[in-house]
Amino acid sequence: MMRRREFMTLLGGAAAAWPLAARGQQPAMPVIGLLHSGSPDLSLAAQGLTAFRKGLNETGFAEGRNVSIQYRWAEDRNERFPQLAAELVQGGVSVIAAVGSPAVAAAKAATTTIPIVFVVGVDPVSFGLVDSLSRPGANLTGVTNFSLETGPKRLELLANLLGSGKIVGILLNSRARATWPRALSEIEIHDLLQAAHALGLQPHILYAGAETEFEAVFATLTQLGADGLAISGDPYFNSLAERLGALSLQAARRRCQWRRGRSSRHCRWWGSSNFAVVHNGVLAQRRGNVRP
Numbered sequence: 001m002m003r004r005r006e007f008m009t010l011l012g013g014a015a016a017a018w019p020l021a022a023r024g025q026q027p028a029m030p031v032i033g034l035l036h037s038g039s040p041d042l043s044l045a046a047q048g049l050t051a052f053r054k055g056l057n058e059t060g061f062a063e064g065r066n067v068s069i070q071y072r073w074a075e076d077r078n079e080r081f082p083q084l085a086a087e088l089v090q091g092g093v094s095v096i097a098a099v100g101s102p103a104v105a106a107a108k109a110a111t112t113t114i115p116i117v118f119v120v121g122v123d124p125v126s127f128g129l130v131d132s133l134s135r136p137g138a139n140l141t142g143v144t145n146f147s148l149e150t151g152p153k154r155l156e157l158l159a160n161l162l163g164s165g166k167i168v169g170i171l172l173n174s175r176a177r178a179t180w181p182r183a184l185s186e187i188e189i190h191d192l193l194q195a196a197h198a199l200g201l202q203p204h205i206l207y208a209g210a211e212t213e214f215e216a217v218f219a220t221l222t223q224l225g226a227d228g229l230a231i232s233g234d235p236y237f238n239s240l241a242e243r244l245g246a247l248s249l250q251a252a253r254r255r256c257q258w259r260r261g262r263s264s265r266h267c268r269w270w271g272s273s274n275f276a277v278v279h280n281g282v283l284a285q286r287r288g289n290v291r292p
Contacts, residue, residue: 030095031068033088035107037100038239039075045239048099074103076210076236078175081106089114098142100235104129108140118142121233123149126187147233151188152195154230159199165227167202171217173234175209211240218247226251 034052038045053063061067070093072084085106088096095115098104104118108129116139120129124144130136151170158168170192189205196203204224206217221229229251231237231244 029066029068031070031091031093033070033072033091033093033096035072035081035085035088035096035098035103037074037076037078037103037235039073040071052097076175078102082109085110101127101129104140104142112139114139116140116142120144121147121235145233151192151230151232155192155195155199155201158228158230159201162227166200167204167224167226168196169204169206169217169221169224169226169229170196171206171208171229171231171237173209173232173236174207175236211243214243214247218251221251
């Protein structure tokens with residue numbers, strides 16, 4: 001595994017070297033195939049794309065000048081990845097830059113020869129992407145932020161923020177998990193529940209695989225009288241952080257109204273609702289006057 005600059009250096013080097021070594025001739029311009037789970041219309045994906053191009057520039061590559069990029073966006077539909085990865089392979093790209101574990105899995109299945117440089121949030125060894133962290137092997141290497149393994153830490157942060165609050169939701173991406181090995185999925189849930197119970201929390205696992213399902217998730221949280229929510233570090237949720245934040249604020253207002261109905265003194269003493277969210281290692285808590 002490597003740091004950001006090493007990642008970009010490897011990506012650029014692979015783009016330049018692969019066509020020459022594999023085809024025995026210098027192409028007009030090396031081609032990077034970008035395989036991404038999101039959509040270029042989403043702000044977070046656009047920010048990532050800007051950083052991606054900046055990283056290439058820092059290593060001497062400029063899109064359109066000495067490197068070309070073919071973009072393939074799954075638009076949060078993981079079932080599209082096999083076809084998108086196959087298109088890049090058939091198009092003869094020099095290297096594939098894959099973002100997200102479903103994208104990497106599809107790229108790995110599509111080619112054993114074209115270099116694949118990835119960014120994931122899971123342990124790539126447990127997920128079966130590489131042989132080891134120190135020696136990835138085959139045609140894959142990349143970086144991970146281990147966001148899956150930090151799930152229990154998110155719950156710890158949430159518990160510290162809530163104080164006496166105990167009822168929490170844990171939001172997972174149902175669509176992404178459909179592409180995971182079943183054993184890995186079961187291990188994640190086991191670890192999350194074990195961590196929650198150790199912290200004295202009452203956890204409720206919730207799922208959403210599309211933005212249209214978010215409101216139902218927060219309605220369920222309101223029905224449960226939840227004090228907070230831990231959101232997994234899934235790229236899809238990251239891309240819709242603003243929407244999730246707005247729904248969290250609405251949940252805070254509803255919770256205050258619910259508490260007023262049970263005890264008129266509660267909201268007067270607190271002057272607010274108290275609904276906390278932990279998303280991708282960031283704490284957010286709504287405190288302040290909330291009017292029904």
